[in-house]
Amino acid sequence: MVLQAKRINKKNMLISLLLLFSVPLVNCKAPLPRLGMSRQPVVRVGIVEQRTRVDFAVGKPVAFRRANGGYALRNAQKGRWKVEAFNTVSAEVEYRLVVSTSKNRFSAEESRDSVMDKGVDVVVKKRELNTPLSISYAHDAVYQVLLSKKFKSEAEARAHQSKIADKTVTELAALPMVQARGLLRFTNINTGQSFESRQPIRIQMMEVEIADVDVGSGFHWESSETRRYDGIIEFVLDHAGKVTVVNHLQLEHYIKGVVPSEMPASFPVEALKAQAVTARVEALAKVGLRHPQDLFDLCDDVHCQVFSGLSKRAEVTDRVVESTRGIFMIYRNKFAEAFYAGLCGGHTENNDNVWMMSPEPYLRGGLDMSGKSLRTSLTRENNVKKWIDSKPDVYCNANRKDIPKSVNYGKRYFRWQVEYSREELEKIIREKTGEEFGDLLNLKPIKRGVSGRLIELEIIGSRRHFRIGKELAIRQALSNRTLYSACFYVEKIGSQRGRPAKFLLKGAGWGHGVGMCQVGAAVMGHRGKKYDQILTHYYKGVFLEKLYR
Numbered sequence: 001m002v003l004q005a006k007r008i009n010k011k012n013m014l015i016s017l018l019l020l021f022s023v024p025l026v027n028c029k030a031p032l033p034r035l036g037m038s039r040q041p042v043v044r045v046g047i048v049e050q051r052t053r054v055d056f057a058v059g060k061p062v063a064f065r066r067a068n069g070g071y072a073l074r075n076a077q078k079g080r081w082k083v084e085a086f087n088t089v090s091a092e093v094e095y096r097l098v099v100s101t102s103k104n105r106f107s108a109e110e111s112r113d114s115v116m117d118k119g120v121d122v123v124v125k126k127r128e129l130n131t132p133l134s135i136s137y138a139h140d141a142v143y144q145v146l147l148s149k150k151f152k153s154e155a156e157a158r159a160h161q162s163k164i165a166d167k168t169v170t171e172l173a174a175l176p177m178v179q180a181r182g183l184l185r186f187t188n189i190n191t192g193q194s195f196e197s198r199q200p201i202r203i204q205m206m207e208v209e210i211a212d213v214d215v216g217s218g219f220h221w222e223s224s225e226t227r228r229y230d231g232i233i234e235f236v237l238d239h240a241g242k243v244t245v246v247n248h249l250q251l252e253h254y255i256k257g258v259v260p261s262e263m264p265a266s267f268p269v270e271a272l273k274a275q276a277v278t279a280r281v282e283a284l285a286k287v288g289l290r291h292p293q294d295l296f297d298l299c300d301d302v303h304c305q306v307f308s309g310l311s312k313r314a315e316v317t318d319r320v321v322e323s324t325r326g327i328f329m330i331y332r333n334k335f336a337e338a339f340y341a342g343l344c345g346g347h348t349e350n351n352d353n354v355w356m357m358s359p360e361p362y363l364r365g366g367l368d369m370s371g372k373s374l375r376t377s378l379t380r381e382n383n384v385k386k387w388i389d390s391k392p393d394v395y396c397n398a399n400r401k402d403i404p405k406s407v408n409y410g411k412r413y414f415r416w417q418v419e420y421s422r423e424e425l426e427k428i429i430r431e432k433t434g435e436e437f438g439d440l441l442n443l444k445p446i447k448r449g450v451s452g453r454l455i456e457l458e459i460i461g462s463r464r465h466f467r468i469g470k471e472l473a474i475r476q477a478l479s480n481r482t483l484y485s486a487c488f489y490v491e492k493i494g495s496q497r498g499r500p501a502k503f504l505l506k507g508a509g510w511g512h513g514v515g516m517c518q519v520g521a522a523v524m525g526h527r528g529k530k531y532d533q534i535l536t537h538y539y540k541g542v543f544l545e546k547l548y549r
Contacts, residue, residue, distance in 0.1 A: 037548045038135040040326070041251045043283060045307055046296035047229065048213060048245040050238055053084045055189070055211040056245075058203070064186065066199040072186075079190040086196075088182030088241030095151035097161055097170040100356055101144045101289050107358060108143035118167040121148040129288050131297060136547050137328070137335050142288040146173075169356060169469065175293060180241040200236040202248075207310060208233050210245060217301055220481045229309035236295050246296045247309065255280050256313060256321045261306040262340075263518055265314040266406040268525030271518075272320040274534040277544070278516055279305055281329050281338035324531070326548040329539060331362050336542045337515075343413045344368055344451065344517035345487050345509025346387070346394040347378060348538065353449035354471045354512045362539045365450040365513070368394040368520045370537055378452035381445060385489050387452055388415065388508045395520035396509075404526040410519040413510035416484055420503050422496070425478070429459060432477045433468070437461025439499050443478075443490045451513050453486040462499075471512055478505070485509040515539065 048054055057080045064072040099115055099122055102108045108124045115122050125144045132140055147170065151157035157172050164170070184201060187194040208229050216222045231249035238244040255276055259265075263275045282305055287297045290304050298304040329336040337360060339351065351363035367374045376383045391397060398410030420428070426440045439462040446467060447456040457474050458467045468474050475483035487508045494501030516538040524534045532544060 037326075037546075040548050041133045041135050041138070041284065042131060042248060043251055043254050043287065043298060044131060044234075044296040045247045045249070045254065045298050045300055046244060046291070046294060047227070047247050047300045047307075047309070048210060048243070049299070050240050050242040050244060051085075052242055053082055054235070054243050054245055055080065055082050056233075057081065057209040057211075058205055059207060060205070062203050062205060064195070064197075065202050066197060067202070068199065072197050072199075072201055073193075073195045077188050077191050077193050079188055082187050082189055083201075083235050083243055084185045084187075085237060085241060085243050086183040086185050088180060088237065090241040091176040091180040091239040092178035093174040093239065094177050095154055095157040096173050096175055097147040097149075097151075097157060097164075098173045099145040099147070099168055099170055101142055101292060102357075103139040103142055103285075103289065105143050108145050110358075111145045115145065115168045120164055120167050122146060123148050127288065127292055129297075131287070133284055133287060135284070137330060137333065138284055139288065142292055144292065173293060174239070176239045180237050180239055182237055182241055184235055184237060184243065186235075200234055202232055202234045204232050206230055214301065217303075218476070218482055219302060220479075220484075222481060225311075227309050227311045238295060239293070244295060247300075251280065251283060252321060252325055254283060254307065256318050257307045257309050258283075258305050259321060260312040260314050260317040261308040263522075264406050265312075265317050266404075267518075267522045268404060268406075269316070269320060270529060270531045270534060271521040271525035272317055273324050273531035274516065274521050274525075275340070275518070276317075276321045276324045277327055277329060277531065277535060278338035278340050280324075280327070281335050282340075284328075285335045285337055326546045327544050328547055329535060329542045330545050331360075331539075331542045336360075336362055336539055338539065339363065339512070339515035340518060340538075341509075341511025341513055341515070342517075343396050343398070343410050343510045343519040344513045345414060345485060345507075346392045346396060347374060347451040347513070348515065348517060349449045349451040349453050349471075349513035351514050353453070353455045354514050356470075362541045363514055364540065367392075368396050368517055370524075378450060379448045381448075381489070384448060384452040384487070388487065388489060388506055391415070395523040396517050398519055402527075403523050407519045407522045410510075413484055413519075415506075415508055417504060417506045418479075418483070419493075419505075422500050422502065425503050428480060429477055433459075433466075435459070435466055436463065437466065438463030440503075441499065442492070443503065445489070451487060452508070453513055454488070455486070483507070485511060485513065487513070 058078050060078050061075050063074050066072050100111045112122050112124050122145050126141050128141045183196050185196045211226045212224050213227045214224050229247050234246040236244050258279045259276050300307040346368050349365040352359040378384055398407050398414050442460040444458040446458050449455050453471050454474050456469050468477050471486040474486045488505045491504040492500040521534045
């Protein structure tokens with residue numbers, strides 16, 4: 001009897017554990033919880049970059065500590081402070097052209113071999129992460145495919161970049177060989193109290209205000225604002241010999257600052273849960289890839305994910321993050337790439353049509369409606385025009401009556417248009433591309449992705465023609481900021497001396513269109529879909545796993 005009782009108790013205990021750690025899934029099986037769960041990672045977020053001066057404020061006396069742990073100033077006075085870079089010497093850098101950056105050596109070697117087959121000499125260089133993530137499925141290094149050739153100046157590197165543009169697309173990188181040197185001078189603006197340091201300086205507070213933080217750089221909502229942060233705030237001398245501010249914090253705390261910055265807190269709770277999971281996955285997936293040369297892991301803007309510290313934190317989004325704590329999307333024993341965008345316009349896009357990366361089976365573009373697909377191909381011009389001029393029955397159609405009020409802002413993005421005079425558009429293209437093409441005669445679509453988004457566009461001028469490749473480059477070249485999306489068609493209006501008088505761009509969607517459509521997710525949540533159903537709609541074949549408590 002005693003032995004039987006022990007057996008029953010163990011069974012009940014196992015059932016309790018499974019219930020505690022289980023995650024609702026759709027069309028996939030959840031793995032059992034790991035016996036030894038990982039510890040929560042810490043991430044370093046760059047919140048202000050390359051400034052000669054940064055202003056901040058603390059509400060209580062604070063201790064300033066050097067990188068070695070010693071005190072630079074104990075019990076420093078509260079109030080408004082400034083930190084300035086003095087007597088600095090920039091880092092000695094080596095200019096290189098980067099073909100790709102990958103978390104996987106095999107992928108890097110494939111990229112290397114492909115480029116070398118085109119007659120370009122490249123090497124694979126391994127870079128260890130500065131901050132080990134120490135969590136299952138996470139990478140501990142990145143692999144960069146670099147041209148073997150090294151350059152002494154940025155101009156020399158860019159000249160060679162243009163020379164090989166027909167063989168491979170590259171990005172310019174300045175790799176520091178000798179670190180920057182100089183002083184960080186801290187001054188209390190109210191009292192004049194001050195000190196200097198040659199080492200990075202850290203403070204840890206419940207709340208720090210930092211002024212003039214850039215928001216939406218390069219996009220139509222670009223601005224700056226004062227934001228509030230907590231955790232460890234580090235002031236460092238960056239490679240340019242200027243001040244960069246880095247926020248060190250645990251991953252879950254970071255996600256609480258991301259979710260209400262990337263999705264309105266008024267969205268349905270299940271959509272917010274889906275956003276929390278994607279933000280958590282994206283954070284770790286991008287470490288080492290987006291800022292391999294910088295002194296932080298992630299930036300605080302669209303380039304990585306929007307993070308506003310304490311400034312937009314809300315009770316509902318804090319609860320949402322806690323309810324999904326430690327849950328990640330997994331695909332074939334690695335983190336899924338959890339890309340997401342504001343509003344897909346009715347059809348999502350393949351990841352490899354937007355970025356220089358291998359096609360992922362779970363990031364295939366599709367109609368934003370469960371169980372349905374589009375019968376016509378949006379890679380064809382005549383179909384794209386009909387699609388943009390239509391009002392398809394899709395989740396992200398913000399003009400429908402059965403949508404939550406919180407997505408009303410999506411009406412301006414679902415279908416949109418922008419009109420330019422020829423002279424105005426010529427000026428924008430010249431400034432953005434540096435190309436001299438004469439008078440603008442036409443914008444000719446060359447290649448489109450499965451969502452109708454342009455991935456190659458030809459600029460036809462009176463002097464010369466040239467092509468722009470990839471979705472974001474096209475959006476940036478045709479707008480003072482960034483065009484809402486690359487899913488658009490062009491109409492020429494009127495004539496002046498044999499040239500078009502105006503160009504009208506009619507488009508659909510906001511953002512790159514890969515992965516989760518945020519407005520679509522909100523509508524799915526509004527209609528009763530659970531967050532796992534939302535995720536498996538936008539990321540086919542993934543499963544969810546809890547990696548830490």
